[in-house]
Amino acid sequence: MAHSYTPGLTVTEQTVIHRRRMLPLPGKVVVAVGDRVRSDQVVAKAELPGKVFPINLANQLSVTPGEMKGYLTKREGDAVAKDEILAENNPLIKWFKTEIRSPVSGTIESISSVTGQVLLREPPRVLELLAYVDGTITDTIPQQGVVVETTCSLVQGIFGIGGETSGDIVVAVQAPDDPLTANHLTSAMKGKVVVGGSFLSAETMKQAKAVGVAGLVVGGIHDEDLRALLGYDLGVAITGTEQVGFTLILTEGFGTIPMAAKTFTLLSSHAGQKASISGATQIRAGVIRPEIIIPQRDGQPKTAGQSQREGIRLGDPVRIIRDPMFGRIGEVSALPSELTKIPTESEVRVLEVKFADGKTAVIPRTNIEVIEGA
Amino acid sequence: MAHHESAKVANSSNVIVATDCGSTTTKAILIEKVGDTYRQTYRGEAPTTVEAPFEDVTRGVLNAIAEIEELSGRKILDGDQIITPCRDDKTGVDIYISTSSAGGGLQMMVTGVVQNMTGESAQRAALGAGAIVIDVLAANDGRLPHEKIERIRTMRPDMILMAGGTDGGAVNHVVEMAEYVAAAEPRPRFGVTYKLPLIYAGNKEAQPQVRKILEEKSALVLTDNIRPVLERENLAPARNKIHDLFLEHVMQQAPGYKKLMEMAGAPIMPTPAAVGLIMEAIAKREHLNLIGVDIGGATTDVFSVFEGVFNRTVSANLGMSYSVSNVLAEAGLANIMRWVPFTIDEQTLRNRIKNKMIRPTTIPQTLDELQIEQAIAREALRLALIHHKSLATGLKGVQQERTISDVFEQQASGQSLIDMLKLDLIVGSGGILSHAPRRIQSMLMMVDAYEPMGCTRLSVDSIFMMPHLGVLSTINEKAATDVFVRDCMVYLGTCVAPIGQGKDGEVCADIETTWPDGKLTKEQLKFGELKLFPLEGEQKATIKVQPAKGVNMGAGAGVAVTKEVHGGVVGLLLDGRGRPLKLPAEQQARVASLTKWFDAVGLYPKES
Numbered sequence: 001m002a003h004s005y006t007p008g009l010t011v012t013e014q015t016v017i018h019r020r021r022m023l024p025l026p027g028k029v030v031v032a033v034g035d036r037v038r039s040d041q042v043v044a045k046a047e048l049p050g051k052v053f054p055i056n057l058a059n060q061l062s063v064t065p066g067e068m069k070g071y072l073t074k075r076e077g078d079a080v081a082k083d084e085i086l087a088e089n090n091p092l093i094k095w096f097k098t099e100i101r102s103p104v105s106g107t108i109e110s111i112s113s114v115t116g117q118v119l120l121r122e123p124p125r126v127l128e129l130l131a132y133v134d135g136t137i138t139d140t141i142p143q144q145g146v147v148v149e150t151t152c153s154l155v156q157g158i159f160g161i162g163g164e165t166s167g168d169i170v171v172a173v174q175a176p177d178d179p180l181t182a183n184h185l186t187s188a189m190k191g192k193v194v195v196g197g198s199f200l201s202a203e204t205m206k207q208a209k210a211v212g213v214a215g216l217v218v219g220g221i222h223d224e225d226l227r228a229l230l231g232y233d234l235g236v237a238i239t240g241t242e243q244v245g246f247t248l249i250l251t252e253g254f255g256t257i258p259m260a261a262k263t264f265t266l267l268s269s270h271a272g273q274k275a276s277i278s279g280a281t282q283i284r285a286g287v288i289r290p291e292i293i294i295p296q297r298d299g300q301p302k303t304a305g306q307s308q309r310e311g312i313r314l315g316d317p318v319r320i321i322r323d324p325m326f327g328r329i330g331e332v333s334a335l336p337s338e339l340t341k342i343p344t345e346s347e348v349r350v351l352e353v354k355f356a357d358g359k360t361a362v363i364p365r366t367n368i369e370v371i372e373g374a
Numbered sequence: 375m376a377h378h379e380s381a382k383v384a385n386s387s388n389v390i391v392a393t394d395c396g397s398t399t400t401k402a403i404l405i406e407k408v409g410d411t412y413r414q415t416y417r418g419e420a421p422t423t424v425e426a427p428f429e430d431v432t433r434g435v436l437n438a439i440a441e442i443e444e445l446s447g448r449k450i451l452d453g454d455q456i457i458t459p460c461r462d463d464k465t466g467v468d469i470y471i472s473t474s475s476a477g478g479g480l481q482m483m484v485t486g487v488v489q490n491m492t493g494e495s496a497q498r499a500a501l502g503a504g505a506i507v508i509d510v511l512a513a514n515d516g517r518l519p520h521e522k523i524e525r526i527r528t529m530r531p532d533m534i535l536m537a538g539g540t541d542g543g544a545v546n547h548v549v550e551m552a553e554y555v556a557a558a559e560p561r562p563r564f565g566v567t568y569k570l571p572l573i574y575a576g577n578k579e580a581q582p583q584v585r586k587i588l589e590e591k592s593a594l595v596l597t598d599n600i601r602p603v604l605e606r607e608n609l610a611p612a613r614n615k616i617h618d619l620f621l622e623h624v625m626q627q628a629p630g631y632k633k634l635m636e637m638a639g640a641p642i643m644p645t646p647a648a649v650g651l652i653m654e655a656i657a658k659r660e661h662l663n664l665i666g667v668d669i670g671g672a673t674t675d676v677f678s679v680f681e682g683v684f685n686r687t688v689s690a691n692l693g694m695s696y697s698v699s700n701v702l703a704e705a706g707l708a709n710i711m712r713w714v715p716f717t718i719d720e721q722t723l724r725n726r727i728k729n730k731m732i733r734p735t736t737i738p739q740t741l742d743e744l745q746i747e748q749a750i751a752r753e754a755l756r757l758a759l760i761h762h763k764s765l766a767t768g769l770k771g772v773q774q775e776r777t778i779s780d781v782f783e784q785q786a787s788g789q790s791l792i793d794m795l796k797l798d799l800i801v802g803s804g805g806i807l808s809h810a811p812r813r814i815q816s817m818l819m820m821v822d823a824y825e826p827m828g829c830t831r832l833s834v835d836s837i838f839m840m841p842h843l844g845v846l847s848t849i850n851e852k853a854a855t856d857v858f859v860r861d862c863m864v865y866l867g868t869c870v871a872p873i874g875q876g877k878d879g880e881v882c883a884d885i886e887t888t889w890p891d892g893k894l895t896k897e898q899l900k901f902g903e904l905k906l907f908p909l910e911g912e913q914k915a916t917i918k919v920q921p922a923k924g925v926n927m928g929a930g931a932g933v934a935v936t937k938e939v940h941g942g943v944v945g946l947l948l949d950g951r952g953r954p955l956k957l958p959a960e961q962q963a964r965v966a967s968l969t970k971w972f973d974a975v976g977l978y979p980k981e982s
């Protein structure tokens with residue numbers, strides 16, 4: 001390959017981000033371009049059509065679908081209340097009377113004379129789309145959604161679960177290699193985004209749920225504990241809809257891995273500030289990584305564009321993302337261009353990483369990740 | 375627009391550039407006519423750019439082609455345009471073609487009346503057209519009506535295929551399903567404002583009612599019934615409609631595809647459909663029964679052609695990177711560990727697999743990591759074949775004539791068509807198989823996963839160019855065949871595996887081999903043994919296998935079989951491990967067996 005493609009996670013003190021907020025179905029946008037919005041403010045609304053309940057009236061009346069019409073007390077489009085009579089027969093002997101009542105409140109959507117099926121629809125449910133971050137509306141897409149812009153500090157995690165939420169940042173540990181324990185979590189952390197260090201145990205998660213934290217940001221967890229938390233073995237990394245009581249963001253990966261010093265320092269420097277976080281992760285077909293967005297207090301968006309990276313350079317801070325040195329952080333000290341044979345006998349492009357202690361290691365280029373953001 | 379019409383005639387094409395836009399990487403190859411034959415000469419790749427921040431698939435295509443330009447010295451691009459036709463020896467190409475599975479491929483939902491009859495036929499039609507089937511709904515699928523409606527609502531397919539009923543049969547079940555679909559108002563995955571394409575290929579008597587119910591709510595297309603009578607499937611019209619709608623609707627919504635379609639000189643094909651075409655072509659040309667597999671990062675596709683019948687399945691969540699964790703979930707830890715020649719604690723292994731899932735582009739750096747990945751691959755391959763076998767069946771629900779001789783052995787209708795004894799060739803494709811550091815590793819992964827019986831030839835796709843060749847075969851058959859034979863297929867060799875069980879060290883079979891130089895050797899294959907003999911690519915040997923008592927080579931227990939076997943870059947593999955393949959349950963014994971087998975065939979380098 002002429003260009004080495006090295007995905008990186010952004011950890012940056014200042015950037016401008018745009019978040020597209022889209023309704024799942026056409027609705028109404030309730031803000032305008034230039035409006036300042038808060039994260040919990042509604043920016044668009046839509047009506048989700050109500051649930052549909054089919055009833056085969058012809059079968060229940062023991063008549064053919066063609067004959068069914070004569071027994072109906074309602075017509076297409078009529079409103080019905082729960083337990084209201086939909087159809088009835090008038091036998092000579094009252095004892096044989098059959099009345100069919102509506103199982104739900106709603107409207108009669110359709111009546112089929114082919115199948116005898118009557119479809120009832122519950123009233124629509126209003127779906128409100130929130131702004132998610134404090135910022136300014138820079139674009140509206142009629143009936144569909146908006147774009148919110150904000151100047152912020154941004155930390156991308158590698159994996160998360162749980163949806164969007166927000167809260168003030170609390171740093172619960174002293175150092176990035178301290179594990180977050182249940183003792184660290186106090187009742188004062190209710191509704192907060194709690195930053196831990198290297199590891200989060202099952203016991204700590206339980207405590208987090210009891211305390212009611214909004215989010216947890218740590219270096220790593222064990223897959224076993226994730227499985228216990230979710231109740232199933234996560235097969236494909238498409239997340240964001242889990243409901244486990246809090247949003248969880250891993251900055252490094254699975255196992256006990258100290259949080260990158262840069263990430264820890266950045267989050268620590270914003271302790272007490274409000275952050276919008278999302279655990280949504282989608283690794284296939286369009287990478288979505290979990291994120292921690294800390295809008296800047298002065299709030300006025302600046303038009304600083306994000307610089308596009310061109311490959312990898314000497315001196316870049318990198319994280320090794322595969323065993324045997326998984327999670328170690330260093331900087332690029334050499335970029336040999338020729339293919340190198342690694343212990344598996346594959347010939348691949350490699351680079352040399354220098355660690356803080358002065359030691360170096362040769363690593364396949366695909367097995368490192370640039371820690372991006374100035 | 376019928377999908378055949380827009381193919382510009384390209385028989386005179388001497389220089390062809392083809393791309394496959396995968397979910398992560400866009401791979402480009404250059405094919406040139408050298409003398410009388412076509413050869414694949416250069417290749418390039420670049421990240422696929424369907425998603426933000428680019429949201430234009432052609433960017434990745436142009437980047438991949440730019441890499442070919444760099445390597446070949448041929449000028450192919452003029453700004454954002456591909457120069458066609460060739461202007462001179464060093465400028466332009468005659469045609470550009472492409473396949474695509476980017477953005478998650480083509481995702482379909484299918485419906486039928488009876489799940490294992492019209493439901494399965496609909497599924498086969500969709501899979502054969504290159505789709506991923508996200509759900510099969512049927513009148514008898516055990517879900518209550520409101521559950522069906524809820525399910526249709528929550529899924530966001532690219533397209534729906536509705537089948538059900540034989541022509542002239544009862545209409546009410548299929549009309550009922552149409553009512554459910556209409557009530558659910560399904561929404562497409564891409565594009566909020568366009569109507570979901572829906573193909574109706576059920577009982578033709580129900581067409582007027584279906585039209586009335588669904589015409590307003592979807593982009594409805596009616597076509598011939600895929601099961602006009604119970605005894606016959608008619609999948610081609612529905613498959614063609616799927617391809618047409620894929621181009622007309624789905625592709626139009628995906629970012630940059632309009633431009634891509636304009637650039638291409640032939641219709642864009644879904645990647646698996648193109649691979650299927652090429653597999654079908656090999657089977658037909660060489661009169662073979664074959665199984666092909668493409669194991670990717672997210673999905674594993676299995677293709678088979680048995681007695682001329684083509685089938686394809688896709689295991690949407692079995693793969694080596696994005697879906698690697700799901701292989702663990704489906705196969706279970708014990709099944710993966712049985713292929714690993716050392717011990718490792720469960721927690722470490724689980725964490726490693728999850729780390730691969732969240733960082734899918736990483737590669738194994740150490741030997742033990744490679745061995746773990748190849749162990750996972752064996753399980754992914756095995757599970758995908760089980761899935762394939764369950765769908766590649768004869769038609770179910772067909773009346774069978776029985777005679778008195780069937781009294782003791784009644785066969786149900788709908789038997790799997792996959793008969794490992796009749797299998798001639800296994801074709802492997804996808805990174806883990808194509809790029810294994812030693813070819814024997816690819817061969818043994820497939821042998822362990824598929825447990826071929828009797829004599830079976832194995833091969834791999836050298837650099838994963840089957841999709842390109844599949845679409846090429848629609849416009850220039852000769853070019854596709856030339857490149858396929860010379861540059862794409864790498865024959866590994868033949869596996870000889872007698873069927874039966876025995877204690878380690880007992881005689882499994884006596885084998886007499888006549889080598890290409892005329893020399894004759896005799897070999898005793900014992901149970902628990904794996905032996906490898908060199909036999910080069912173009913060469914053939916004749917083997918006479920005399921199985922031990924109770925052991926079968928396909929002609930019956932203890933009956934000798936003489937066969938001509940093909941060589942390859944690996945050679946002739948004699949597998950005396952028995953069929954079905956059983957590994958020792960006890961950990962130490964298992965590690966010892968694996969180590970013995972792996973050493974016998976030189977599977978991995980000796981650790982220094």
